[in-house]
Amino acid sequence: MMYSKTVMDHFRNPRNVGVIEDANGIGEVGNPLCGDMMTIYLDIQDDVIRDIKFQTFGCGSAIAVSSMLTEIAKGKTVAEAKKITNRDVAEALEGLPKNKLHCSNLGADALHMAIQDYEDRLSGKRRAEPQCTEKHEHKDKGKCYCPYCDAELQEGISFCEACQTDLEEEHH
Amino acid sequence: MSYINLDHISSKPLLPEVKAAMIEAINADYANPSSQYSHGEQAAEKLEAARVSVAGLINAALPKEVVFTSGGTESVNHAVKGVAMAKAKAGNHIVTSNIEHNAVNRSLRRLQSQGYHITSVSVDATGRVDPEDIARAITDKTILVSIMHSNNETGTIQPIAEIGAVCREKKVIFHCDAVDSVGVVPVDVQALGVDLLSFAANPFYGPTGVGGLYVRRGTLVFPLLDGGVQENSKRAGTENLIGIIGMGVAAEQARLHLAERLAHTAGLKERLLRRLPDYIDEYIINTHPEHSLPDLVSLSVQYIEGESVMLMLDDEGIAVSTRSACATGSLRASHVLISLGLSHADAQGTLVVSFGIDNTAEDVDRFLEGLQRTVKILRDISPLYQKRKG
Numbered sequence: 070m071m072y073s074k075t076v077m078d079h080f081r082n083p084r085n086v087g088v089i090e091d092a093n094g095i096g097e098v099g100n101p102l103c104g105d106m107m108t109i110y111l112d113i114q115d116d117v118i119r120d121i122k123f124q125t126f127g128c129g130s131a132i133a134v135s136s137m138l139t140e141i142a143k144g145k146t147v148a149e150a151k152k153i154t155n156r157d158v159a160e161a162l163e164g165l166p167k168n169k170l171h172c173s174n175l176g177a178d179a180l181h182m183a184i185q186d187y188e189d190r191l192s193g194k195r196r197a198e199p200q201c202t203e204k205h206e207h208k209d210k211g212k213c214y215c216p217y218c219d220a221e222l223q224e225g226i227s228f229c230e231a232c233q234t235d236l237e238e239e240h241h
Numbered sequence: 242m243s244y245i246n247l248d249h250i251s252s253k254p255l256l257p258e259v260k261a262a263m264i265e266a267i268n269a270d271y272a273n274p275s276s277q278y279s280h281g282e283q284a285a286e287k288l289e290a291a292r293v294s295v296a297g298l299i300n301a302a303l304p305k306e307v308v309f310t311s312g313g314t315e316s317v318n319h320a321v322k323g324v325a326m327a328k329a330k331a332g333n334h335i336v337t338s339n340i341e342h343n344a345v346n347r348s349l350r351r352l353q354s355q356g357y358h359i360t361s362v363s364v365d366a367t368g369r370v371d372p373e374d375i376a377r378a379i380t381d382k383t384i385l386v387s388i389m390h391s392n393n394e395t396g397t398i399q400p401i402a403e404i405g406a407v408c409r410e411k412k413v414i415f416h417c418d419a420v421d422s423v424g425v426v427p428v429d430v431q432a433l434g435v436d437l438l439s440f441a442a443n444p445f446y447g448p449t450g451v452g453g454l455y456v457r458r459g460t461l462v463f464p465l466l467d468g469g470v471q472e473n474s475k476r477a478g479t480e481n482l483i484g485i486i487g488m489g490v491a492a493e494q495a496r497l498h499l500a501e502r503l504a505h506t507a508g509l510k511e512r513l514l515r516r517l518p519d520y521i522d523e524y525i526i527n528t529h530p531e532h533s534l535p536d537l538v539s540l541s542v543q544y545i546e547g548e549s550v551m552l553m554l555d556d557e558g559i560a561v562s563t564r565s566a567c568a569t570g571s572l573r574a575s576h577v578l579i580s581l582g583l584s585h586a587d588a589q590g591t592l593v594v595s596f597g598i599d600n601t602a603e604d605v606d607r608f609l610e611g612l613q614r615t616v617k618i619l620r621d622i623s624p625l626y627q628k629r630k631g
Contacts, residue, residue: 077552080549080552081556082621086621087621088627097624105546106624106625107624108624116487123621124623124624125548125622125623125624126544126546126586126623126624126626126629127549128546128547128548128565128587129548129549129552130550131546132549132622146616186576
């Protein structure tokens, strides 16, 4: 099996699935190229995430990432939650296959979007439009790997030297 | 509960007759078929008997038109690159389709990097190539046309005989990648008018690691592997005799039992397609209703992703294949499914169910029950399903 036991546990028994009807922060991220979509719903009271739920369209690791993220974020203050990274989620899951680091590891991005939405609402701003990232973005300092051959990619180069594949569509 | 294999396109079990023949061959300690002493000649006899059997399966005029290889990938590489090298002075243009297997695609990409020009003809919405498009794509620089017989992701069968006629008229070498068809449906190299045909043993319950390339007599194709004079000087290297013996027996069995196998798997496929609407809704069938493999169904279940379905069915003891981007080790949706006009999201929910002679009607029903449960769980999680409901 390519997935760790923890990933399979969260995939088989995802925590905090669903919608919070009166959520005061909603974040949606997606990668239309590979198809993973993730929506995070927050119920923040007194600056603390009292409840968090998710909906995800995606592969086993995308579902596990969402589930793990909600477990990490639940009960955290907004400031603490902002510090959660995609890498933290992947580490809590005891690692993800290298090629999955690209597409499925969107949980922290969705959480940060939801927090942004919450803060925008507080400050009376118009609600943030759901964001769909066209390409994989480097928000963490983690290394990046070719989705085809798992070779480490050089930062800023959308071409895999190892397997000679043009990655313009999925990497920048 | 027993494990149900509904992924025969990935691997098929060895026939008992094949296993027995291979074990016998291992115990026989055959010498090198190229050696001229008696032990070597016994090996050569076995090799040639297998060749006759395989030639019979595809109706080759001469057994020596069959070159044994290490499998479908090598056969395809040999055909495509071998013609390109052999005909380099005559031209540098190759015509193919946009749904070929990566063995063809990447061989052509390699040739492109060496200065060859590739024209990729698009399939129609049903996944079929129009032979007229092939005729229009051929120029006076065209040295090869390469079109697959059946597609491994959709099961759709191409009008190979019509394309063969076009190539004959235009005097262009025609290669057909028939890896998923030979031994599964009737494949007759005379009727199809092909010059080169790639195939492998496992799709007809032979061993992996062995395949064949049919080379019509007089077709100029350079070897991929240079060295000794084995395989009529077309493929150097001491033969994989144990595998080839297995392939020979598998080919003989396929020739004898093709019709009954076809009827058996087609019955299972018909059952699946007929009962599917009773179990799930909102899906797309990607397999051509008429021109397709009898043993394969490609379906895209909307609003959910295929790898998740595959993992959950695995927990229920059912093996299926998925064509979702993630599971295929790339981030891109399958080029075959996108070519049919599927959206990226719909392509993500694609399952390939492929039957074999070891499957039963009960297997179909267990799959349908498992699929129903799995689809419900994943749609309950899916934001796309919620949105579609409004």
